[in-house]
Amino acid sequence: MNGAELTLEVLKQHGVSCVFGYPGGAIMPIYDALYESQVKHYLCRQEQGAAFSALGYAKASGKVGVCMATSGPGVTNLITGLADANADSVPVVAITGQVPTALMGTDAFQEIDVLGLSLSVTKHAFQVTDVEELESTLHKAFEIASSGRPGAVVVDIPKDIQVAAVNQRPVLIESNPIASPDNQTLAAARELMHRAKKPILYVGGGVSLGNAVEELRAFSTITGMPSVSTLKGLGTLTTADEGYLGMLGMHGNKAANLAVQACDLLVAIGARFDDRVTGKLAEFAPNAKVIHLDVDRAEVNKLRKPDVTVLGDFKKSIPQLCAPLKITQWRTECIKQHEQTRPNYVANESSATSQIDAPSMLNQLSNMMARETVVTTDVGQHQMWVAQHMQFSHPRNLLTSGALGTMGFGLPAAIGAQLSRPEDCVIAISGDGSFMMNVQELATIKRFALPVKILLIDNTKLGMVRQWQSLFFDKRFSETDLSDNPDFIQLANAFEIPAQTIFKSQDVSAGLKRMLTAKGPYLLHVKINEDQNVWPLVPPNTANQAMLEG
């Protein structure tokens, strides 16, 4: 056995059945081993596509995603995806080829300092310079990627290590279980909750990462506490709970933002007080005491000092805080506010000539699609419309680039999601700007005959940047025009993907139905008005109650 074969054996031991990647000189021994391996390799058409596919696979399944690339440009292309994974706490292991150890540090062909590049954007990075350490290093990489707060881990393997002979041997890896919460702090949290008259539950993506969605739902039901969600927390709570007020923050629901600003206790679970959530930090929930539950100590007291900190496993901490609260009046106020501020959706069949209203279309799609449909998004206006106007039954059913906000995420992430959940419908919802950033992955969809649906919302603009130019830069529309986009129908057809364009609201229902019932991949190209914007919007460095409403 050589190092390359050992690498694939370790992947199999960790239950990895598929990897995403792109071959090249320094990783050829591993690709040679893949030729006869049970590990299925999915060839993407650029390394960034491979990284995002691994992300999509991991996010949709809860397993570790694996991607591979060669040295030099292979790694630099991979880096954006790894940074995205780490920022959103997604477990991904990247295996990269490196020039032979004798050439390292000589500026060899396709040599780059992988550790130097990746340490700042990953949870950890290894370089294996002794084949005897390869096996234990790979096991450690999986343990680090998936334990505690998950993240991306790189294992850089020089070519001579890949071909060196090695014997497989049992390896014992210490696991790091998440600590149990402290009883004293739990008691302090219960006391604060008991005293609060206007508490709000602030749910982040960490709840799902901690496999505590059911515990959180029970907490919401038992306490009756009105709740709000971050972008990454969407799907944790659903509209079945009428106290759930939707997303908060820059593009949050009015009722959600107003409730947070008025509350006297904020129970933050798996959330990190991100600037897109808080608006002007000093004026965020100004009258609230804070209970912060997290697994990552570094997220506590980073931006907002909590009154009580509960560190540790959510599956253990959340149930210990479940107790009914006497907050009927506050809950009723919040629900009433929510009812009064719900968006009015336009009936898309109302007029034969009217243009398509993107929020109404997405709401309609949300009502039509199966409960376990996976939606991926790119970044921009369409992403916020999805967050505002679609409902998800679980956080693993909405895959989006939250922290890093990477355009080009959606299409390759949908590929990974489809492969991890072949029985479920996967829809990539994209904008015309984002779609072109990793459009080469249409070839991957074609190659593997993946039934990914693509809903391309096209305003021939970089819509979100343009919206900000309109609001904050005197309508100086610098470099946001995309009216020279390609013919998206011809483009899809070039990859043997059937496609259709719709322009008018009367065509929405039939278009969506055609997309959802297509057996294979399908692209629905939706032309919308370039002036349709995302509302509400809280201007930067402004308190969340001062939202603009269009």
Add this chain to the structure above:
Amino acid sequence: MNQHLLKIRAHNQPTTLEQLLRVVRFRGFNVDRISMNVLPQEQVVDISVKVNSKRPIHLLENQLMKLVDIDTVYVEKSFAAQARC
């Protein structure tokens, strides 16, 4: 600006010092003085680093504790008190 003295024990890996200095810079701290001592038999390294910043030291302490190769981070309380005098 507040000065702080950190005493760190870490695994002796090629990337340990690079990671430490990167986190110090990225989290808004400057290095005033640094020294390290490798304990070869134990494969560990002791690092003493004096930093300054307007930011509270717990932000750096918590970020350093997340690094895989760092075992312990100790903030010298007596040094902080002296530095303020």
